[in-house]
Amino acid sequence: IRTIKGYRGEYPLIVLMQYGVIAVSLLLMALRPKTVARAIFRDPFIWALVLTAIVSFAWSDFPSLSLKRGISTLQTAMFGLYLASRYSLKEQLQLVAWAMGIISIFTVLFTGAFPGSGIEQGIHAGAWRGPLVHKNMLARLMAMGTIPTLLVALDAPAKHRRLLWLVFWITLALAVLTTSKTGLLIAFALVALTPLFKALRWTDGVMIPFAIFLVFITTSGVTWLAENWEEFLFGLGKDPTLSGRTYLWEASIDKISQRPWLGYGYQAFWQVSGAAEYVWTAVRYRPAHSHNGFVNLALDLGLVGAFFFVMSLVTIYIRGISWLRITKSSAALWPLLYASFLLLYNQTESTIIEHNNLFWLLHISVTLSIGYVRRLTPQEKADREYWANFKQQTAIAPSGDL
Numbered sequence: 001i002r003t004i005k006g007y008r009g010e011y012p013l014i015v016l017m018q019y020g021v022i023a024v025s026l027l028l029m030a031l032r033p034k035t036v037a038r039a040i041f042r043d044p045f046i047w048a049l050v051l052t053a054i055v056s057f058a059w060s061d062f063p064s065l066s067l068k069r070g071i072s073t074l075q076t077a078m079f080g081l082y083l084a085s086r087y088s089l090k091e092q093l094q095l096v097a098w099a100m101g102i103i104s105i106f107t108v109l110f111t112g113a114f115p116g117s118g119i120e121q122g123i124h125a126g127a128w129r130g131p132l133v134h135k136n137m138l139a140r141l142m143a144m145g146t147i148p149t150l151l152v153a154l155d156a157p158a159k160h161r162r163l164l165w166l167v168f169w170i171t172l173a174l175a176v177l178t179t180s181k182t183g184l185l186i187a188f189a190l191v192a193l194t195p196l197f198k199a200l201r202w203t204d205g206v207m208i209p210f211a212i213f214l215v216f217i218t219t220s221g222v223t224w225l226a227e228n229w230e231e232f233l234f235g236l237g238k239d240p241t242l243s244g245r246t247y248l249w250e251a252s253i254d255k256i257s258q259r260p261w262l263g264y265g266y267q268a269f270w271q272v273s274g275a276a277e278y279v280w281t282a283v284r285y286r287p288a289h290s291h292n293g294f295v296n297l298a299l300d301l302g303l304v305g306a307f308f309f310v311m312s313l314v315t316i317y318i319r320g321i322s323w324l325r326i327t328k329s330s331a332a333l334w335p336l337l338y339a340s341f342l343l344l345y346n347q348t349e350s351t352i353i354e355h356n357n358l359f360w361l362l363h364i365s366v367t368l369s370i371g372y373v374r375r376l377t378p379q380e381k382a383d384r385e386y387w388a389n390f391k392q393q394t395a396i397a398p399s400g401d402l
Contacts, residue, residue, distance in 0.1 A: 060265020072355035080364025097152035100145035139183025263302035293346025
């Protein structure tokens with residue numbers, strides 16, 4: 001089988017699997033057009049972002065690459081659309097949690113069996129990477145994985161509860177073993193956010209004092225951090241330039257200012273002989289991305305693309321809060337926590353609109369799974385109950401009585 005060539009190459013098996021998944025997804029969606037149609041229109045911003053990625057070949061420095069990767073991103077989005085139309089938010093969360101359980105256990109077994117491959121050597125000696133190529137990739141996956149395993153464990157039936165809590169602790173332990181400070185901090189931050197987001201269900205009489213207290217604590221923390229920024233970073237084993245990332249961001253923002261609105265084309269910036277040569281010369285090494293998802297998105301699709309993504313995140317937060325307040329299950333926390341994961345992790349890494357990427361797939365499935373919801377007023381509840389009872393009575397009444 002011939003490899004479909006790109007600027008970085010593709011494995012033929014991966015390509016076949018990719019097209020197989022999209023073909024099956026389209027077939028299954030064709031069997032449920034109504035639910036698919038409802039899901040599609042829940043977030044127009046996400047589709048505007050995908051469309052911008054596809055048409056960016058028109059102004060891209062590498063048009064064939066941008067078109068190919070844009071279509072691949074659409075294929076990933078279509079699978080996310082299928083998940084959103086086929087499974088409820090709770091079912092999706094359970095699927096992700098069990099998948100993370102399998103991945104976590106396999107990572108432990110793989111690293112135990114092949115420590116030479118599963119543990120980093122050289123500069124990051126001793127850090128776990130499992131079957132992945134770098135410890136930061138495992139850290140990112142485990143940081144995200146702590147949330148679905150935690151939420152499912154909180155609501156799990158007794159027969160599965162111990163197993164799911166074990167999976168959660170394994171996932172968190174793997175985040176620690178990667179020695180990634182970013183991954184570990186984000187994992188703990190997401191766990192800490194869980195009870196805070198739950199507090200959004202409280203009544204106003206409790207919520208307002210809690211919000212005031214939270215603002216006070218946050219302001220105090222930010223003030224302390226501003227005064228002790230360098231000491232805090234040195235305590236984490238980092239320097240004030242965040243391992244040189246601030247220089248990288250400065251050079252990248254210079255390039256954004258030259259083509260601010262539409263960028264350099266989807267995934268066309270960080271290519272050899274492309275616009276990235278200026279950045280590589282400035283920072284004196286050759287990073288594959290800007291180590292900031294929002295900067296990277298602006299380089300690819302400009303401020304227009306960044307606007308669409310930010311609005312999609314805002315949509316998740318607004319609808320996620322409404323969803324949380326009308327439901328009691330822990331699964332309702334998933335949209336808010338996943339949006340927070342994307343927001344936090346993309347400060348130093350890039351997981352926005354990546355083709356064939358789990359995090360982009362989950363973003364699609366989450367944002368298309370929650371529509372606008374609100375609590376019914378007492379009058380609306382009474383009207384709904386009245387008409388429900390009326391329909392039930394007319395359905396069972398003899399025809400002569402009507």
